[in-house]
Amino acid sequence: MAEVxxxxxxxxxxxxxxxxxxxxxxxxLNAIERFEPSSVAVGCRNGGCGLCRVQLLAxxxxxxxxxxxxxxxxxxxxxxxxxxxxxxxxxxTYRLSPIEPRIPGNAY
Amino acid sequence: MRRGVLRxxxxxxxxxxxxxxxxHYTELVGLIETHRDGEGRVxxxxxxxxxxxxxxxxxxxxxxxxxxGFKVRDEDTLTQxxxxxxxxxxxxxxxxxxxxxxxxxxxxxxxxxxxxxxxxATKTYTxxxxxxxxxPEAWPRGLRGIRxxxxxxxxxxxxxxxxxxxxxxxxxxxxxxxxxIDDTGKNLAIFMSLAxxxxxxxxxxxxRHGTFHHAAFYVETWENLLRAGDLISxxxxxxxxxxxxxxxxxxxxxxxxxxxxxxxxxxxxxSTHYPDQRPYVWHDRNIGKAIFYHHxxxxxxxxTALT
Ligand code: FES
Ligand SMILES: [Fe+2]
Numbered sequence: 543m544a545e546v547x548x549x550x551x552x553x554x555x556x557x558x559x560x561x562x563x564x565x566x567x568x569x570x571l572n573a574i575e576r577f578e579p580s581s582v583a584v585g586c587r588n589g590g591c592g593l594c595r596v597q598l599l600a601x602x603x604x605x606x607x608x609x610x611x612x613x614x615x616x617x618x619x620x621x622x623x624x625x626x627x628x629x630x631x632x633x634x635t636y637r638l639s640p641i642e643p644r645i646p647g648n649a650y
Numbered sequence: 651m652r653r654g655v656l657r658x659x660x661x662x663x664x665x666x667x668x669x670x671x672x673x674h675y676t677e678l679v680g681l682i683e684t685h686r687d688g689e690g691r692v693x694x695x696x697x698x699x700x701x702x703x704x705x706x707x708x709x710x711x712x713x714x715x716x717x718x719g720f721k722v723r724d725e726d727t728l729t730q731x732x733x734x735x736x737x738x739x740x741x742x743x744x745x746x747x748x749x750x751x752x753x754x755x756x757x758x759x760x761x762x763x764x765x766x767x768x769x770x771a772t773k774t775y776t777x778x779x780x781x782x783x784x785x786p787e788a789w790p791r792g793l794r795g796i797r798x799x800x801x802x803x804x805x806x807x808x809x810x811x812x813x814x815x816x817x818x819x820x821x822x823x824x825x826x827x828x829x830x831i832d833d834t835g836k837n838l839a840i841f842m843s844l845a846x847x848x849x850x851x852x853x854x855x856x857x858r859h860g861t862f863h864h865a866a867f868y869v870e871t872w873e874n875l876l877r878a879g880d881l882i883s884x885x886x887x888x889x890x891x892x893x894x895x896x897x898x899x900x901x902x903x904x905x906x907x908x909x910x911x912x913x914x915x916x917x918x919x920x921s922t923h924y925p926d927q928r929p930y931v932w933h934d935r936n937i938g939k940a941i942f943y944h945h946x947x948x949x950x951x952x953x954t955a956l957t
Contacts, residue, residue: 585955587888589666590713590911593955607666609911609957610711 554635556599564630571625583640587626592641594625601634653823654727655720658850661804661865662706662716663912670909671707678885680795682779687751696800697790702752702774704801713910713957715862717766718804728771732757734821763808764860796878798867802917803849805863807856814853815840827923828898828930838934848899848920861956866915875902878916882906890951897940912957
């Protein structure tokens with residue numbers, strides 16, 4: 543029996559208008575890293591460093607554990623999330639909301 | 651001058667999910683799980699390490715480092731060093747024996763870089779894992795993953811690394827092995843040792859005060875590092891930097907992330923320092939080669955991702 547192909551999930555960057563395909567069990571960050579590597583700051587890929595933060599504007603997702611330092615409970619209610627821990631379940635729309643990436647030593 | 655602080659003793663790391671973290675540190679890194687305590691923390695060690703643990707994993711809602719501990723010669727030295735720290739203006743808190751299982755009292759304090767450091771003198775002594783203390787074999791069978799030998803050092807970021815250097819050298823007997831300065835002579839990075847190793851702690855000037863860059867684990871050879879790189883790829887582990895060499899320390903290195911986003915390093919070799927060796931100096935304009943000797947430039951991920 544042939545498997546029925548799942549409908550591809552599309553993630554849209556609201557501010558840039560760009561669309562990428564997210565495959566099943568792929569994190570949003572992994573999809574962005576593959577299709578538009580320069581658009582997002584990729585750090586640990588594991589929910590700890592906060593560099594990949596986004597805000598979800600539409601669609602439903604499954605979330606993995608995220609460091610509370612970068613997404614508080616209140617922010618999670620406003621649908622902020624770390625893209626490396628976002629698994630889209632439907633088409634989604636998001637905008638990038640990175641923590642301020644800083645280079646050591648620069649502030650001095 | 652030596653003050654009776656012997657070596658790095660342990661680090662407690664926060665993880666978001668305990669079991670994936672334990673699997674990472676045992677099956678990939680190759681540490682050995684030796685104990686779990688009543689609070690659910692997991693204790694681990696590298697196979698050459700003589701005490702019961704050197705790494706403690708604690709489940710928490712954010713990643714990062716809770717504290718780093720250094721072993722001192724004996725309980726009298728611990729008492730004396732606590733007095734010296736207080737005289738230097740540091741607020742020292744005594745944590746009673748048994749707060750960490752298998753560990754005696756710990757004297758804990760906040761550092762000028764915004765971290766918690768501690769000293770201890772007593773910990774359950776087990777000898778190395780898997781080999782005898784009498785006529786030991788070359789290595790134990792049954793090791794997993796990268797088969798690291800020991801917890802080696804941490805790199806920490808924060809403000810006022812020059813005050814940190816003064817505290818570590820004047821009170822605790824660390825000395826500078828290498829440092830990075832700008833045109834005005836200000837220190838951007840300071841590497842310090844307690845004995846002959848290239849570094850026992852790395853301090854980086856950063857306004858993200860009190861943050862954690864990596865915990866490093868020691869292997870002996872470049873061949874071991876190549877194998878580490880293979881294992882990182884074959885397990886799909888999040889990579890930071892594939893095997894290469896540092897300019898600073900001349901050590902060989904690879905960086906990757908644990909399942910909670912804490913960076914790990916596997917480190918081999920590195921220069922040795924006798925007490926009469928003056929520090930090596932690097933200039934910030936050549937920082938790329940100082941950190942990654944082959945690529946000769948820093949990667950953004952290496953500079954920006956911290957927990
Ligand atoms: S890349 Fe570090 S939290 Fe997503
Ligand atoms: Fe290191």
